[in-house]
Amino acid sequence: MSSQTRHWRLDGNSSTLLVIRDHAVPRLFWCGSRLHDDTELAHMLVHDDSALAFGGLDGVTPLSLFPQASTAYTGSPALNGHRNGAAFAHALHTSDIRQDENHLTIMLQDDHVNLSVELHLSLDASSDVARMSTSLTNTGNTPYTVDWLASATLPMPSSYRECLTQHGRWGLESQTHRRTIAPGRIDISNLHGRTSHEHASSLACGTAGFGDNGGDVMFAHLAWSGNFSLRIERLSNGTISLQAGVLYLPGECLLQPGETVTTPPVLFTRGNGMNQCTQRFHQHARSSILPAWTRRPRPIHANSWEALYFNHDQDALFTLIDAAASVGAERFVLDDGWFLHRRSDNAGLGDWYVDTGIYPEGLHPVVERVRQHGMQFGLWFEPEMVNPDSNLFRAHPEWTLQLAHVDTPLARNQLALDIARDEVSDYLFERITSLVHEYAIDYIKWDHNRDLVLPGDGAHARAAAQPAALYRLMARIIDACPDLEIESCAAGGARADFAVLEHTGRVWTSDNIDPIERARIQQGFLRFMPPEIMGAHVGHKTAHLTGRVTSLHTRAIVALQGQFGFELDARRLDPHDVITLQHYTQLYKRHREWLASSRYWHVPTYSKALIACGFVDEAQRQALFSVVAIGNMHPTRPGHLPLAGLVSDRFYQLTLESINLSELAPFNKIIPDWCDHAVTTTGEMLMKFGVPLPVMPPQSALLIGCHRVSDS
Numbered sequence: 246m247s248s249q250t251r252h253w254r255l256d257g258n259s260s261t262l263l264v265i266r267d268h269a270v271p272r273l274f275w276c277g278s279r280l281h282d283d284t285e286l287a288h289m290l291v292h293d294d295s296a297l298a299f300g301g302l303d304g305v306t307p308l309s310l311f312p313q314a315s316t317a318y319t320g321s322p323a324l325n326g327h328r329n330g331a332a333f334a335h336a337l338h339t340s341d342i343r344q345d346e347n348h349l350t351i352m353l354q355d356d357h358v359n360l361s362v363e364l365h366l367s368l369d370a371s372s373d374v375a376r377m378s379t380s381l382t383n384t385g386n387t388p389y390t391v392d393w394l395a396s397a398t399l400p401m402p403s404s405y406r407e408c409l410t411q412h413g414r415w416g417l418e419s420q421t422h423r424r425t426i427a428p429g430r431i432d433i434s435n436l437h438g439r440t441s442h443e444h445a446s447s448l449a450c451g452t453a454g455f456g457d458n459g460g461d462v463m464f465a466h467l468a469w470s471g472n473f474s475l476r477i478e479r480l481s482n483g484t485i486s487l488q489a490g491v492l493y494l495p496g497e498c499l500l501q502p503g504e505t506v507t508t509p510p511v512l513f514t515r516g517n518g519m520n521q522c523t524q525r526f527h528q529h530a531r532s533s534i535l536p537a538w539t540r541r542p543r544p545i546h547a548n549s550w551e552a553l554y555f556n557h558d559q560d561a562l563f564t565l566i567d568a569a570a571s572v573g574a575e576r577f578v579l580d581d582g583w584f585l586h587r588r589s590d591n592a593g594l595g596d597w598y599v600d601t602g603i604y605p606e607g608l609h610p611v612v613e614r615v616r617q618h619g620m621q622f623g624l625w626f627e628p629e630m631v632n633p634d635s636n637l638f639r640a641h642p643e644w645t646l647q648l649a650h651v652d653t654p655l656a657r658n659q660l661a662l663d664i665a666r667d668e669v670s671d672y673l674f675e676r677i678t679s680l681v682h683e684y685a686i687d688y689i690k691w692d693h694n695r696d697l698v699l700p701g702d703g704a705h706a707r708a709a710a711q712p713a714a715l716y717r718l719m720a721r722i723i724d725a726c727p728d729l730e731i732e733s734c735a736a737g738g739a740r741a742d743f744a745v746l747e748h749t750g751r752v753w754t755s756d757n758i759d760p761i762e763r764a765r766i767q768q769g770f771l772r773f774m775p776p777e778i779m780g781a782h783v784g785h786k787t788a789h790l791t792g793r794v795t796s797l798h799t800r801a802i803v804a805l806q807g808q809f810g811f812e813l814d815a816r817r818l819d820p821h822d823v824i825t826l827q828h829y830t831q832l833y834k835r836h837r838e839w840l841a842s843s844r845y846w847h848v849p850t851y852s853k854a855l856i857a858c859g860f861v862d863e864a865q866r867q868a869l870f871s872v873v874a875i876g877n878m879h880p881t882r883p884g885h886l887p888l889a890g891l892v893s894d895r896f897y898q899l900t901l902e903s904i905n906l907s908e909l910a911p912f913n914k915i916i917p918d919w920c921d922h923a924v925t926t927t928g929e930m931l932m933k934f935g936v937p938l939p940v941m942p943p944q945s946a947l948l949i950g951c952h953r954v955s956d957s
């Protein structure tokens with residue numbers, strides 16, 4: 246290691262990032278548990294790793310924070326670009342490094358190809374979540390085309406062997422896949438023009454078999470709502486890298502002389518087991534990303550979609566509003582179908598005017614009815630879309646994303662607008678803010694129901710411009726309507742990422758509210774995103790997406806994992822159901838404040854038929870754990886569920902918080918005592934031995950409460 250080597254460290258509560266400069270571009274020498282003192286640091290620095298085997302390129306340099314082929318790096322470089330076919334090679338070197346507390350700016354330049362780069366690396370000390378982004382400037386006097394610019398290239402420990410990614414489809418988001426990090430490249434490329442159902446922009450990598458509570462694990466997330474690529478690459482020299490960035494369509498990122506492009510950030514943390522990384526991501530989202538209103542008690546939603554679909558009728562709506570209020574709703578959301586010509590999904594998108602054919606006095610009577618019950622009022626929009634059968638399209642066909650010589654395929658009979666055009670964004674701003682002001686709307690459900698396929702301005706690709714324009718539009722609306730809350734919905738959960746969440750603060754997780762499938766979807770969502778922003782509604786007895794019939798208890802217990810609400814037709818509940826639902830709404834109201842800052846634990850179960858998770862308050866005084874039987878258990882004895890996050894030497898009272906003993910009892914010849922009456926024991930017993938479970942028939946669920954007894 247040369248005497249020129251310098252280092253910079255960023256410290257968090259329990260992590261350290263150590264950047265060293267021993268070659269042209271600095272490298273991330275350490276990202277992991279906190280290094281305690283400089284003795285340890287000095288010790289690490291003498292561990293020179295410049296040994297070079299025969300048979301390869303001379304002078305191979307270790308993976309830097311901006312890998313380039315000019316340093317004999319043969320993996321995916323940080324930048325691929327050219328000037329009309331020339332200047333494809335570059336050799337950027339460090340010109341300056343500045344540290345401002347926990348923020349490091351590394352400046353690179355190449356005066357031959359006329360490019361300069363800034364790498365921004367920071368560590369949020371309280372959550373131990375780091376972020377990195379990259380800016381590239383064309384300092385030359387001809388245009389420079391960027392084909393690929395990584396937000397970050399991070400070295401993974403060479404012991405890492407597995408990665409966990411999330412994939413899905415409409416109605417089945419956040420399904421987890423584990424795979425081996427074998428030689429070569431894993432490339433998760435999303436070309437859906439939105440964050441997508443298909444691939445999440447989050448992943449976990451770690452040592453073989455890493456799990457919820459063990460293994461060396463790194464979480465990473467690209468905060469971006471458009472096309473992206475996540476790459477994990479293992480080279481024959483043992484280097485393993487994780488790279489993430491925007492996936493540009495051809496020619497889409499063209500830097501004119503003097504222009505700069507800045508990538509979205511990659512968030513990352515390295516911990517012991519996934520639960521630790523999850524808790525850090527949740528904490529970071531709460532303190533550094535989500536809008537301030539997410540810290541207020543999250544109201545219970547009642548959404549009209551599955552109760553009415555497009556069959557809007559003012560009187561029917563009044564009875565639905567009354568019924569929703571009677572079971573505890575605090576915010577009524579009028580979903581799709583309220584605006585001009587919107588009698589089905591064939592027409593109307595873009596015409597954001599109340600349909601006076603259905604609502605002769607506008608929405609005033611509806612809003613009044615909602616307010617009479619003390620509820621807030623929310624309204625559905627899908628601003629970025631237009632139906633060819635709409636006044637907007639007839640007036641401005643040129644506002645759509647389209648190409649001159651290739652037809653854009655329709656999806657749900659709709660096209661997307663080019664919201665990066667000022668006149669489009671101004672129109673949407675005017676329409677949305679006028680309605681928000683006219684009706685004092687508290688909340689918008691902002692939907693986005695189609696993929697952007699071949700998005701163009703007639704000739705050029707326009708995919709990457711859309712998310713950036715979306716964030717600007719949302720920020721402008723929020724500026725004009727500071728009390729407004731926005732939810733990110735995209736045919737369910739196809740736009741769930743930490744970039745849109747800076748403006749939205751709630752996600753409609755999925756259109757699938759069958760609790761058995763929803764439990765798995767939510768488990769995936771909660772790996773990276775906190776529970777209080779996860780829209781989780783009680784659906785109908787017969788789930789509309791799957792036809793599965795489940796009990797109200799199971800539906801409510803699963804919905805209690807997030808921001809609780811109703812997607813059902815409350816007019817059709819029988820008196821017994823009303824009482825049952827009231828129990829769960831009251832339970833949610835009692836616990837929601839501490840739940841919004843709780844630690845989430847995914848609890849491993851020994852049976853694949855059970856999904857379990859828990860929420861423990863910051864003071865470790867109370868906790869709720871839910872167990873969902875998604876299938877039939879093979880063993881006849883259900884065994885114990887080891888709880889997590891409690892204080893070992895304190896006493897906790899264990900209670901069955903769900904009121905479904907009568908559903909479970911017939912399947913148990915003997916049922917564990919605690920199901921019947923409260924039992925008190927130590928945190929250690931609950932975590933080491935666990936809670937003895939009753940026999941749980943398929944599709945049943947349990948809600949376990951733990952309260953620390955006051956003098957313990």
Ligand code: DGJ
Pocket residue numbers: 550580581625692694734735736737753755756
């Ligand atoms: C898709 C959303 O996910 C649903 O909840 C609903 O709002 C429909 N769009 C309305 O078209």
